[in-house]
Amino acid sequence: MDVTSQTLNLYQRVRADILSLELMPGERVTERGLESIFGASRTPARAALMRLETEGLVQRDGRGWIISPIDISEIRALAELREAVETAAIRLSIGRASDADIESLTELLESDHPAFDEEESVRAGGDFHVELAQLSGNKFLIEAVRNAMTRLERTRWLEVRTPEAREKAWQEHWQILEMVRLRNADAATTLCAEHIKGTNERLIDFLVSQRRRFKGNGLSIINNVETI
Amino acid sequence: MDVTSQTLNLYQRVRADILSLELMPGERVTERGLESIFGASRTPARAALMRLETEGLVQRDGRGWIISPIDISEIRALAELREAVETAAIRLSIGRASDADIESLTELLESDHPAFDEEESVRAGGDFHVELAQLSGNKFLIEAVRNAMTRLERTRWLEVRTPEAREKAWQEHWQILEMVRLRNADAATTLCAEHIKGTNERLIDFLVSQRRRFKGNGLSIINNVETI
DNA sequence: TATACCATAGTGGTATACCAATAAATCCAC
DNA sequence: GTGGATTTATTGGTATACCACTATGGTATA
Known part of the structure; x- marks a missing residue:
């Protein structure tokens, strides 16, 4: 992940990585994966995913999450x-x-x-x-x-x-x-x-x-x- | 709250109470308040509030939450x-x-x-x-x-x-x-x-x-x- | 009496432990 | 070797403890 600025919260960093295609469309993401990658706990990770879901940038895949395909x-x-x-x-x-x-x-x-x-x-x-x-x-x-x-x-x-x-x-x-x-x-x-x-x-x-x-x-x- | 059906989750129950005006526009709500009223924990309460926020039914008021005024x-x-x-x-x-x-x-x-x-x-x-x-x-x-x-x-x-x-x-x-x-x-x-x-x-x-x-x-x- | 300060209670934000469900992998019987 | 049953690892869902912050109300002092 090249977006590592300390001033951005987890939601903003995940969003930037999706829009820059570093997180690929169709790629599977997990709450615990974001937790470890971005150095925060599951609570903000879950909040970010829920928000990104309303923006159409991630979506549910069964019980899990994927980066929305194009x-x-x-x-x-x-x-x-x-x-x-x-x-x-x-x-x-x-x-x-x-x-x-x-x-x-x-x-x-x-x-x-x-x-x-x-x-x-x-x-x-x-x-x-x-x-x-x-x-x-x-x-x-x-x-x-x-x-x-x-x-x-x-x-x-x-x-x-x-x-x-x-x-x-x-x-x-x-x-x-x-x-x-x-x-x-x-x-x-x-x-x-x-x-x-x-x-x-x-x-x-x-x-x-x-x-x-x-x-x-x-x-x-x-x-x-x-x-x- | 008259919506107490066991088949509805916390989000659906809060949403129904907002739309039926049992939760009044402008009324202050807290995560712990929903927790005790609806008998669930803060995690689903927070998730419900975040989702309702995207629907425009609740909004932030400073650090807190209010039912969106009309x-x-x-x-x-x-x-x-x-x-x-x-x-x-x-x-x-x-x-x-x-x-x-x-x-x-x-x-x-x-x-x-x-x-x-x-x-x-x-x-x-x-x-x-x-x-x-x-x-x-x-x-x-x-x-x-x-x-x-x-x-x-x-x-x-x-x-x-x-x-x-x-x-x-x-x-x-x-x-x-x-x-x-x-x-x-x-x-x-x-x-x-x-x-x-x-x-x-x-x-x-x-x-x-x-x-x-x-x-x-x-x-x-x-x-x-x-x-x- | 008025004002400034401080203690306190209550808020959302976060981290984390536990749970049930599921999917994958492994092992055993045939 | 193959197929099915069982175990195991991992997932999201939930409950909860802790934290920092803030607003409020009481108290002491000018």
Whole structure:
């Protein structure tokens, strides 16, 4: 485990290791295993697992626990959820967000423009959607977006494999925000929906094409191809 | 506590007592209090509180716990979330649900028609929206609806105080489902959005008018009137 | 009388021992 | 050697003891 900072509690450390794929999807985890690995007792280990379960990062496997496999049907469902809540958030934002708030987010986005660093780009791309939703002022919409982005975080780096893909995503973010700034709800929501769908399709295609590499290696890293 | 069935675990019993308002909104609860009241140890009591926290039924108050107050601004935000996810679920359902599934839900709704019993009506009304969302086949949309209905459950009985209100709600449910059956997405989503908004407005109006009854009695039962 | 201090009781946080269930491994009979 | 029964190790579930912290109420002093 490379996350060993003393300032992070057990939950935060396990979560970071899941999101960084050091704890592999499908891998079995035990409460006593976390206890010894992270140097705490079972009580915080159990609390961490229960919390991570609500975030969809771990799940029950019989009586035990596993790191949630990456599930292609879940990814498609998350895209549908995101389209619903993010477009709703945009419509509310256009009626509610102040010019200053929009301007502030624009500056934040532009400060991230030369995001040719991959890891930085993953973070910035995920944060943008949450911050865009924040303009709506609706905590449930914000939480829904944040939750979806968490569940997608382990695959999101696949969306930004190339500098071209990163630039394309940044441009789409900028265009959405520009339409919000102009208070054009229809244009903003359409752009956002297309952005989510397009990104999702490219991600699914990549996962399906790569899936056979993992197939039968003993770990169920990528699940449920279904009828893609 | 009137919920003492041996078949329910501590989490289920505490949850039932919260939803039935036997544990009052704003009331302070302690882990050792639950331990003695429900005859279990602190470990399941803590687990229950953590789970109920993610459902929004309890929340932290400093280092302690309180039963979540009924928050009017939250109720409005939940209506916005519901409009987004329930209309999205309907659009997906129209493309995906089988005639048989829709017929099955119609029969279920019609079997509840003479729902002049108040408690039964609360249950049926909440279940309908979840079951309607089920037609979408998207587990995240379903879960979002279920979660919203849970958070609203303590106030939902206020929406069905009179037989007329219950009949009105039932009729609106039936009309939405009829438009789904006819695969008319625009009509179904419009009716659903209006149903959610109308129900919500009547609920908020009632809560605001009743709020002063609770004001200053030592318990913060209803919070955050804001700019209604 | 008012205020500052201190003792105390009660809180959540943690560590750990014990339990029942289960799955794996081993051993014995055939 | 093989199959079945039995033992054993390991799991999550639970109860509980201990800790640090905090809020509260009483008391002593200015």
